[in-house]
Amino acid sequence: MSTQATDLTVAVQDYLKAIYALESSEERVTTSALAGRMGVSAPSATAMTKRLAELGLVERAPYRGVALTDEGRRGALEVLRHHRLLESYLVDRLGLSLADVHAEAELLEHALSEELEAKIDAELGYPTHDPHGDPIPDRELRVTHGLQRTLIDLEPGDLATISRIPDGDPELLRYLGELGLVPGSEVELGAFAPFGGPVTVRTDTGEHAISRELAERIAAS
Amino acid sequence: MSTQATDLTVAVQDYLKAIYALESSEERVTTSALAGRMGVSAPSATAMTKRLAELGLVERAPYRGVALTDEGRRGALEVLRHHRLLESYLVDRLGLSLADVHAEAELLEHALSEELEAKIDAELGYPTHDPHGDPIPDRELRVTHGLQRTLIDLEPGDLATISRIPDGDPELLRYLGELGLVPGSEVELGAFAPFGGPVTVRTDTGEHAISRELAERIAAS
């Protein structure tokens, strides 16, 4: 009698997605981290983690935060699969911009039936990555999450292909688009300015300097 | 300060849609009719009609039912536009069956942004009718709702093209599909059996007898 993802409320699905994302950087997810990411108050997050624990979706210890159970992770991955398939479809077939597609997919991801998910997947030829370069969990919800090299891991003079860029911030994505820093584009790494200064990259659109923090969020290989 | 359709909750949008549909056959929509169509108890429907009245979406008189205001009708038509554009897109571009597309569109219609709506509309070439033959409200929410002739209005021997079939019942739609009674197909009307008996129609798939009640729900011209 395992909980079907389709039974989960929209709020529960959103929390699972948030916890999954936060788990990539921290072992256990704290109430305040979760509240911050969800844009809700800490008491609201506490209440929800209790509900998630009752549903068997997280393992919770008071004052110790939460960690996803296998079932919770499954729920998160199903939403993520929906989200990334939708992003892929909307960019590919309806010409949405890389900058705006995240918000659209966010709206639609909870309303996608398994049947339509399968149709979209087939229609796109079973894509493995969304337009931002994030991996799409497959039908069995397996996901390749090898730690990727980012621009700051490269040496000056190295040639590389952009493989992943951040997906949530439309402003940033528009900016990266202008710089020619989009998945699939070729770049040559320039100099690292001293004292933690900017990194120079050459793209199709010329030479650009970006902060190290941003460079660290862009994967290339 | 008019209420934007996007502000309306999913439940409110669903009620507006239901009231709109019921208004086509009855002047005022009663609580029980609404409750029946929404699949909720009568008290729930009463409570919602009060909320709708407070929002200025219906005109309500106790024990007298409700009628949509212009704003309420606008809300209903926006949902209907979403629904029918989605049905068109899903059948056309993703190969969903006529029988199942209604349920899919129902899921997605509340999550469709105005931007995506516009993209889909353009992509399809601004369609005027959905796959069941129902008119799609245009960007200004104008809708052509001339009373159409149905199969029982024809004479034996008449030739006609199916223009609209009922959209909600997958079983019925599958049956109509087998009979070749889908929008666009040519039919020749056969005999009316006496004493309210079935109507015979000749389609691509042969001669079929259907009840008068069903014939009345199928438009042709």
Place this chain on the structure above:
DNA sequence: GTGTTCGTTTAGCCATAGCTAAATTCGGTT
């Protein structure tokens, strides 16, 4: 005109998911 019946509404409940204010606990400092 009175009564009965059916439809409608009121009253009071539940779950979800949010909030603020107040209490509590954890962990580090003295």
Place this chain on the structure above:
DNA sequence: AACCGAATTTAGCTATGGCTAAACGAACAC
């Protein structure tokens, strides 16, 4: 060992949208 501050939880509230049981009103029959 006691204390302090920050994080967390509890307590108690709100709104939405359901429900059942009971009260009420409208309309038709007699």
